Amino acid sequence: xxxxxxxxxxxxxxxxxxxxxxxxxxxxxxxxxxxxxxxxxxxxxxxxxxxxxxxxxxxxxxxxxxxxxxxxxxxxxxxxxxxxxxxxxxxxxxxxxxxxxxxxxxxxxxxxxxxxxxxxxxxxxxxxxxxxxxxxxxxxxxxxxxxxxxxxxxxxxxxxxxxxxxxxxxxxxxxxxxxxxxxxxxxxxxxxxxxxxxxxxxxxxxxxxxxxxxxxxxxxxxxxxxxxxxxxxxxxxxxxxxxxxxxxxxxxxxxxxxxxxxxxxxxxxxxxxxxxxxxxxxxxxxxxxxxxxxxxxxxxxxxxxxx
Amino acid sequence: xxxxxxxxxxxxxxxxxxxxxxxxxxxxxxxxxxxxxxxxxxxxxxxxxxxxxxxxxxxxxxxxxxxxxxxxxxxxxxxxxxxxxxxxxxxxxxxxxxxxxxxxxxxxxxxxxxxxxxxxxxxxxxxxxxxxxxxxxxxxxxxxxxxxxxxxxxxxxxxxxxxxxxxxxxxxxxxxxxxxxxxxxxxxxxxxxxxxxxxxxxxxxxxxxxxxxxxxxxxxxxxxxxxxxxxxxxxxxxxxxxxxxxxxxxxxxxxxxxxxxxxxxxxxxxxxxxxxxxxxxxxxxxxxxxxxxxxxxxxxxxxxxxxxxxxxxxxxxxxxxxxxxxxxxxxxxxxxxxxxxxxxxxxxxxxx
Numbered sequence: 043x044x045x046x047x048x049x050x051x052x053x054x055x056x057x058x059x060x061x062x063x064x065x066x067x068x069x070x071x072x073x074x075x076x077x078x079x080x081x082x083x084x085x086x087x088x089x090x091x092x093x094x095x096x097x098x099x100x101x102x103x104x105x106x107x108x109x110x111x112x113x114x115x116x117x118x119x120x121x122x123x124x125x126x127x128x129x130x131x132x133x134x135x136x137x138x139x140x141x142x143x144x145x146x147x148x149x150x151x152x153x154x155x156x157x158x159x160x161x162x163x164x165x166x167x168x169x170x171x172x173x174x175x176x177x178x179x180x181x182x183x184x185x186x187x188x189x190x191x192x193x194x195x196x197x198x199x200x201x202x203x204x205x206x207x208x209x210x211x212x213x214x215x216x217x218x219x220x221x222x223x224x225x226x227x228x229x230x231x232x233x234x235x236x237x238x239x240x241x242x243x244x245x246x247x248x249x250x251x252x253x254x255x256x257x258x259x260x261x262x263x264x265x266x267x268x269x270x271x272x273x274x275x276x277x278x279x280x281x282x283x284x285x286x287x288x289x290x291x292x293x294x295x296x297x298x299x300x301x302x303x304x305x306x307x308x309x310x311x312x313x314x315x316x317x318x319x320x321x322x323x324x325x326x327x328x329x330x331x332x333x334x335x336x337x338x339x340x341x342x343x344x345x346x347x348x349x
Numbered sequence: 350x351x352x353x354x355x356x357x358x359x360x361x362x363x364x365x366x367x368x369x370x371x372x373x374x375x376x377x378x379x380x381x382x383x384x385x386x387x388x389x390x391x392x393x394x395x396x397x398x399x400x401x402x403x404x405x406x407x408x409x410x411x412x413x414x415x416x417x418x419x420x421x422x423x424x425x426x427x428x429x430x431x432x433x434x435x436x437x438x439x440x441x442x443x444x445x446x447x448x449x450x451x452x453x454x455x456x457x458x459x460x461x462x463x464x465x466x467x468x469x470x471x472x473x474x475x476x477x478x479x480x481x482x483x484x485x486x487x488x489x490x491x492x493x494x495x496x497x498x499x500x501x502x503x504x505x506x507x508x509x510x511x512x513x514x515x516x517x518x519x520x521x522x523x524x525x526x527x528x529x530x531x532x533x534x535x536x537x538x539x540x541x542x543x544x545x546x547x548x549x550x551x552x553x554x555x556x557x558x559x560x561x562x563x564x565x566x567x568x569x570x571x572x573x574x575x576x577x578x579x580x581x582x583x584x585x586x587x588x589x590x591x592x593x594x595x596x597x598x599x600x601x602x603x604x605x606x607x608x609x610x611x612x613x614x615x616x617x618x619x620x621x622x623x624x625x626x627x628x629x630x631x632x633x634x635x636x637x638x639x640x641x642x643x644x645x646x647x648x649x650x651x652x653x654x655x656x657x658x659x660x661x662x663x664x665x666x667x668x669x670x671x672x673x674x675x676x677x678x679x680x681x682x683x684x685x686x687x688x689x690x691x692x693x694x695x696x697x698x699x700x701x
Contacts, residue, residue, distance in 0.1 A: 051552040059545065153414060156538075157386015159565075159588060165573070255540040255566055260414075264539065299542075299549040302532040302698065303499065309701035310505070310533040 048304070052296055053180045060292025061188050062087070062249040062263075066270035067277065067284040068194055069242030073119070074274060075202065076235025077215035077228075079342040080122050081137025083243050084267025085144020090115040090244025092148045092155075095251040095258045099160035107160070108187070108248050115244020116237045118144055123236040127229055130344045141267070149260045162256035163187055185253045187245075194242070195281035202281075211235060215338035218345045228345050243267070269321055276324045278336040287324070294320050375435070377401055377609055378428040379411035380421060382440035383538060388583045389563040390537075390599075394439045394462075396583070397601025401609050417442020422449060429454040435612050437605065438462065447471060458612045463508070465687070467619055474604065477625030479515035479686075481597035483661045484633050484648050485579045486519025488594050489527075489557045491644045492577050496526045499550025501560040501567045503537050505700045507689045509561050512597075514693045515661055516559060521695055523647065530555060531698030540566035547571060547578075557594075568593060577639060584634035596634040603629050623683065627656045662686060667694040 066083050073080045080086075093114030098107030122140050125131040163185040172182040181192075201208040213221035214231035221228050250262050269291055277283035298313035306313075379398050381391040391413060402409045412428075415421050421443045428436050429450055435458045438447045444464035451459040451471040459471040467473055489498050498520060502509050513531060520527040530553065532546040543566035547558045551574045559579040560567040565588035571578035572589035580586070580596030604624060611617035624630040633652075636645050655661065662685075664675035669692045675681050681689075690700055 048552065051548075055545065055548060055552075153384050156384035157389055157392065157564075159387075250541055255544050255569060257540040257564060257566065257569075259538055259540055259564065261539075262541065264541065296545065296549065299532050299534075299546050300552060303530055303546075303549040303553045303555075305530060305697040307699055309699060310535065311701070314533075314535055 048300070050176065050179050052293065052300055054183065055296035055300075056289050056293030057181060057188060058184060058254065058292065059295045060288040060290075061184075061191050062246040062254065063266050063270050063273065063291055064191050064285060064288035065194075065246030065249060066243045066267055067273045067288055068198060068281055069115075069239040069246065070270055070274045071239075071277065071279055071281060071284060072198070072211075072242065073235045073239030074341055075215050075279060075338055076211050076232045077218060077338055077340040077343065077345070078122075078126060078232050078236055079133045079137065080119060080140070080236065080239060081134060081271060082119065082122055082140025082144065082267075083270050084263055084265070085141040086115045086118040086240050086243035087144075087247035087250075087263045087267045087270075088148040088261075089118040089144045089247065091247030091251040091262050092152045092258065093244070094248030095152075095155060095160050098162065098252055099155070099158065102161055104160075104162050104252050107162075107252055108245065111244040111248030111252075112241040113244070115242070115247065116240040119236050119240025119243065122240075123233055126344060127232055127236070130346070133342050133344070145261065152258055152260065155258045156260065158258065159256045160252070160258070162252040187249050187253045195285055198281040207234075212338070214345075215340055218340050218343070222345075232345070243270075246270070265318075269317070272321050272325055275328050275337075278328070279338065280336075291317060291320065375407045375609065375613055376431075376433045377407055377409045377435045378433040378437070379409065380415050380424055380428075380436070380438040380440075380443060381411060381413040382415060382417065382442070383563060384413050385411075388565060388580075388585050388588065390582045391439065391563075393583045393599035394437075394601055397599075397605040398437075400602030401605045404606060404609060406613075407609060415443075419446070422446030425450045425459075426453075429457050433457060435460070435609055444473075458608070458617055460608060465621075467621060469619055472608075472619045472622060474620075474622040474624075476599060476601075476604075476630040477623060478597050478599070478631045479511050480626045480655050480661060481631040481633055482512045483515040483519035483655070484652055485559065485595055485597050486516035486521075487523050487648050487651060488636075488640060488644060489516070489559055489577075489579055490520030490522070490524040491647070492594065492640070493520075493524065493527060493557045495554050495556045496524065496528065497554045498527060498529045498557045498559060499547060499553075499555030500529050500531045501543055501546040501550065501558065501562060502531055502533055503562050504535060505533055505690075507687060510692065510700055511686055511689045512561055513696060514689065517693050517695050518661060518666070519651075522651075527695060529559075529696050531692075531696060533698075534562065536562070538563040540564040540569075543567055544570045548574075551576065558592075565589065577637075580634065586634065586637060590637075591639075593634075594637045594640050598632055598634045600629055600632050625655075626652060668692065669694055669696060 090111035094107040094111030097110035098104045125136040168182040172178040211231045214228045218228045273287040276287045298316045383391045385395045437460045439462040441463045463475045464473045517529045534542045543562045547567035547570035558571040565585045568589035572592040578592045586593040660680040662681035664679045665677040666675040668674040
């Protein structure tokens, strides 16, 4: 069998498995850029996944489900906002609580939906682009949610570097005291960071329940939210590198099943470990490099309300 | 005199109690490991429960999504305390908890699915689903063009390995060139991973997908790629109408109603039951329109043979590396089947 007939589907699968992680990582980047550490990505994702599934099932419209997932994600992270921005609570503890709450709530509310299916998105080849050799089948034979995810990183880059609001958001994360002195409402920027981030995390969850599969199950996110948290550090808070990281993880997830399908004699337990080994490896590698000027300086530091 | 009076009252009330006992409804409880949903393992058990519910003078109830381990002991204990007459626990991990409760309630009939422990008032039972898998293998082996069949499987335990072997033997019986490629997901119900497993098998050239999982994820993958698939547990055709050829399915109704009837009559005895096609406990889901009549006929003939006593695991059967595992003319015993940890020749994959 020609190697290319294995590699192209592998990379196409990598893009697909990487997409939910990409959405979540981009969400966490916005949140952290505003100075808030949100470890509740997993919780926001699973709530988004369930909300998307339920809305799509009852309305018959996956598009409505997709947006509902984003809103549900924002709603979930707003709890984190209330704790950290209103009450100055510990961001690490609040984020962990959100993860546990999200998983518990989604399992509780979703029990009666396990084993049911909902209308979702199916792959649509992009005309012209999908006929490019090699790149076409890898990048342009997916569902619409993958194409949307291609558009977000460039928009985010522009937002952070060339818009007043984006610069203000970064100032809130780098040096909130200076931002306040300059007349910016730091808490408002941080609220935006939390809610916009939660929206993207919810979309990442919806990708799992509406596109990747059209089914709901407990623990559908399966730890992908944690991989996203690790990827933010790997990406040095840059949307472009997040794409790279997400697809790298996607390819490892897809690879371990394909190695089995090819008939390798390695025990399957070792292959299934690969994505998690990579997570640890990525974190070690990224902390080697000095990252002080990459990490938002006021990340995780609470700000007193202005009044 | 007073004592006598008390005795009479006691005897009368006892009589009254037993009289009302005879007239009272039988209560039958079920414990499921996952939510019931629209398809899958617990769904199949619940269809059996509904058959019991339809009996006269019997009420049933169930608890779904009960984790294996200490939680299940609490659920089973609670049912026993509330006066249930028969309790079915339908997952392997309920075995020891149920055994513990069974010792405290000798009057209650306990039945545990897929385990191996017994007590005076506790049966274990399971179905020979591998017989139905053999039949589904015939369908897959007849329909494949690439001679590569993909099999998305849950955990490398004897139950699953036995199923893969039976499936492969079935496929080889009509198409000796078939290889069956196995991908382990190490999950019972994770649609995303299970779908991805099926996709990885499609990428290496499989043109029929079979599975041993609880989710229809592999069916979705097959339908998207436009190839045929074999489901499991219950008829999964609703999830992939164009792809679903058939599925080995459970049909617990006859067994469950039989047990409840025996308990009611007082003839029930604890046993170790492993019924199969003959008893109607396992079967194939209705064929999809894509399965040609001659294949259906072949399967039905083979089914009649198995019901008539034909043993699937009759030698000579070679292992993956070509060594003879079951000698010619010898049929594997139930003990050997229950402890099967090796693949037959033609399976690509590891049992680790």
